Amino acid sequence: MGRVIVDMSPSIDGYVAGEGVSVASPFGDAGLRLHRWLGFEGATPAAADDEAVARTFGGAGAVVLGRRMFDVGIGTWGDDGAFGLPCFVVTNRPEPELVRGPTTFTFVTDGPAEAMRRARAAAGDKDVVVPGGADLVRQCLAAGFVDVIHLHVVPVILGRGVPLFGGGTPRYEAETTDVVASPHATHLTVAVKR
């Protein structure tokens, strides 16, 4: 069975978005600063950055994401839906499946565990990626779903915003199994011990 991989880009001070997250501003007043390492804002990713993307998505078979992330993100993900995978959106509001080229968004109203079950079934032997938001990541950590965290630490101090993992998870020991660095971000691979 594949792994469940959480992928987050925090600032030095542990925020994954700024304040004022909205459809018009998916990362609030942080803008795309935390995602420049992916090539936004005219940045040129280094080899380590490309490698970091491949580590998360290279073996991915499905995605589980939060409703709010979907709502603020879908307008920016283009005609192909960005992920190119079956995506399961955890939500309280049922909605018909949305198809964007190779990407499908299925709305799951029975909670994160059911979304994870369906994502695992869709992924088969491949990995399930949880790209956010922070609250869903917190719930997945609390439920013991997470095997690996890919943390892309970006050299900016935001001072305020949405805290990494949202706070309130159980305590887990972990192991940093790999670190690669570029001028844009320090990429840590962290194996969660459960």
Place this chain on the structure above:
Amino acid sequence: MGRVIVDMSPSIDGYVAGEGVSVASPFGDAGLRLHRWLGFEGATPAAADDEAVARTFGGAGAVVLGRRMFDVGIGTWGDDGAFGLPCFVVTNRPEPELVRGPTTFTFVTDGPAEAMRRARAAAGDKDVVVPGGADLVRQCLAAGFVDVIHLHVVPVILGRGVPLFGGGTPRYEAETTDVVASPHATHLTVAVKR
């Protein structure tokens, strides 16, 4: 003039202490988990860990620390006061200087700027280290005092506790100038752009 160096050991999820910080438990329910890389709890520091200590304290001429950190720490710092340097404690309560072997603790009641001024004077061309607590670090960042942050990211998820920098600092661009990793911690050197 020397640099002002902040030195903090956060968990993966950005906490520098657990909940319930007290004299009996200086890091709250996190215990010494975040400082195992220094050799606590029977751990053996790796070369990268020793190097990380040397980076912060190798050129240090003085220390500025918060009152709460002093109160919860002094009982554990032994007969030599641990730092071996002139230390300036930011506090509201005046108190006579305390000498512990090569370490002096001077209580400064005129705020962080005055403590920093006195520490810089004591340090001469050497660096001033700010080891905490989070609230003093936040104040030093807000005042624009900080040149370098040494971040020792420890592979544990605490889930709750004292957030790195306390939150509410201004936004700063930064540059990660060096990364060294051991099984105990990933050591980032971050230059703050002001």
